[in-house]
Amino acid sequence: MVEKGHPRYRSLKLREKILEAYHKGVLADAGIIAHGRGEAFDYLIGEKTRRPALRAIKAAAALLLLAEDPVLSVNGNTAALISEGIVELARLLDAKIEINLFHRTPQRVKLIEEILKRAGAREVLGTDREKLKHLKGIKSPRATASPRGIYTADVVLVPLEDGDRAEMLKRAGKTIITVDLNPLSRTSRKADISITDNIVRAIPLLIRYVKKLKGCKRDELKKILEGFDNKKNLEDMLRLIDLQRMRKL
Numbered sequence: 001m002v003e004k005g006h007p008r009y010r011s012l013k014l015r016e017k018i019l020e021a022y023h024k025g026v027l028a029d030a031g032i033i034a035h036g037r038g039e040a041f042d043y044l045i046g047e048k049t050r051r052p053a054l055r056a057i058k059a060a061a062a063l064l065l066l067a068e069d070p071v072l073s074v075n076g077n078t079a080a081l082i083s084e085g086i087v088e089l090a091r092l093l094d095a096k097i098e099i100n101l102f103h104r105t106p107q108r109v110k111l112i113e114e115i116l117k118r119a120g121a122r123e124v125l126g127t128d129r130e131k132l133k134h135l136k137g138i139k140s141p142r143a144t145a146s147p148r149g150i151y152t153a154d155v156v157l158v159p160l161e162d163g164d165r166a167e168m169l170k171r172a173g174k175t176i177i178t179v180d181l182n183p184l185s186r187t188s189r190k191a192d193i194s195i196t197d198n199i200v201r202a203i204p205l206l207i208r209y210v211k212k213l214k215g216c217k218r219d220e221l222k223k224i225l226e227g228f229d230n231k232k233n234l235e236d237m238l239r240l241i242d243l244q245r246m247r248k249l
């Protein structure tokens with residue numbers, strides 16, 4: 001039982017959630033390690049949404065609203081931490097939700113589908129009832145996609161994504177948004193928009209921005225996107241976790 005006054009209260013509560021999901025079989029073994037890596041980066045950024053992340057969230061909201069066929073990709077960690085948020089975001093954007101697992105097993109697909117349905121999802125793509133296709137003929141188990149989802153999507157939100165998969169999505173011509181606490185990861189560097197923030201903070205903020213920008217004209221949304229530079233934004237984020245400077249604090 002974590003005490004509310006504990007300085008790591010929120011972080012420890014997330015750990016409990018992750019461990020519970022792991023014991024239920026929702027998470028891949030590697031999901032725990034990935035969470036630990038995320039925790040370390042979260043600690044370094046001060047466990048709060050920093051300005052560059054907010055800029056990326058605003059740009060992501062604009063891009064998702066401009067998209068013709070947006071898809072929200074869900075893996076084990078995302079389902080364990082923020083399934084209700086994903087479902088609400090999909091509803092606001094009229095986007096599809098697709099299960100996309102790096103360590104895919106029929107049992108995990110089933111459990112994640114149940115979680116998403118319980119969270120209110122009407123339809124979940126990427127299950128074993130569908131015949132998945134390979135992105136642009138890339139014959140890799142990392143390149144599978146639902147023919148009605150990621151395969152035909154123009155914009156894909158892929159939180160906590162593995163670098164190989166992110167590369168394949170780019171090779172298949174997708175515009176990708178990621179949420180990844182590690183600004184140095186291959187995924188953060190490959191993505192068109194990288195939100196360096198904890199997914200439990202980023203998705204509610206993304207929902208807020210989508211609601212705020214929903215009434216904007218396409219030109220206004222395009223202007224927001226034009227003013228966003230992902231490389232510069234990642235550099236700004238890295239400067240925030242400059243350890244040399246932190247030591248002097």
Ligand code: PTJ
Binds near residue numbers: 027030076103162197
């Ligand atoms: O459920 P599966 O089978 O699809 O597997 C999912 C994992 C996460 C195991 C798989 O995609 C993987 O191995 O990912 P990586 O390569 O470890 O990358 C995950 C990234 O997410 C790392 O850069 C972490 O720092 C980051 N991360 C972890 N937890 C969070 C996070 N980013 C944002 N919010 C978090 N809560």
